[in-house]
Structures are given as structure tokens and as C-alpha cells.
Amino acid sequence: LEASKKGTCTDPYSILKPQEYPLNKNPLIVSSVTNERIAGCVYEEDKTAVVWFWLHQGEAQRCPCCGSNYKLVPHELPH
Numbered sequence: 001l002e003a004s005k006k007g008t009c010t011d012p013y014s015i016l017k018p019q020e021y022p023l024n025k026n027p028l029i030v031s032s033v034t035n036e037r038i039a040g041c042v043y044e045e046d047k048t049a050v051v052w053f054w055l056h057q058g059e060a061q062r063c064p065c066c067g068s069n070y071k072l073v074p075h076e077l078p079h
Contacts, residue, residue: 027060028068031075039070 030039035057040050043066051065060071 026069027071030055030070030072032057032072033075033077035072035074037072041066041068041070043068 030037032055037055038052039055040052041063042048042050043063051063053061053064055061055070055072057072057074060069062069
């Protein structure tokens with residue numbers, strides 16, 4: 001909330017559409033507290049179905065339908 005008020009974080013819940021197509025050199029970053037996570041991709045604007053696939057830490061991975069790239073990065077919970 002503080003970052004949103006300052007204007008440094010405009011999408012705190014990662015629900016807005018990415019500004020550009022995530023390529024291999026600039027993948028869409030997905031954070032997780034574990035080393036794997038399920039990601040969903042709506043590969044065309046007018047589609048209503050979501051393609052679900054597993055992401056694993058390491059190299060960027062591609063959506064099986066549209067080829068957009070996603071990279072899983074570690075996220076630590078504050079204690």
C-alpha cells in the first residue's frame with residue numbers, strides 16, 4: 001500500500017496485462033516461495049480458456065501454446 005501511494009508499485013498483485021510480449025531475453029517474472037509454481041496463460045486476447053503449466057526455478061520456460069517466456073524467481077516471506 002505504501003509503494004502504491006508513492007507510485008513505485010502500480011500493480012502489486014500482478015493482475016495487469018504485461019506491457020510487451022515476454023521474450024526469452026526479457027521473460028515475465030513469477031515469484032514463488034517454493035521451487036515450483038503453476039502459471040496460467042491466456043494466449044490470445046479474445047480467448048476465455050487458460051493454459052496452465054508448471055514453472056520450475058532455473059532457466060526461463062515457454063508457454064506451450066503461444067511461446068511467451070516465464071521465469072520463476074525465489075521470494076522470501078517477511079517474518
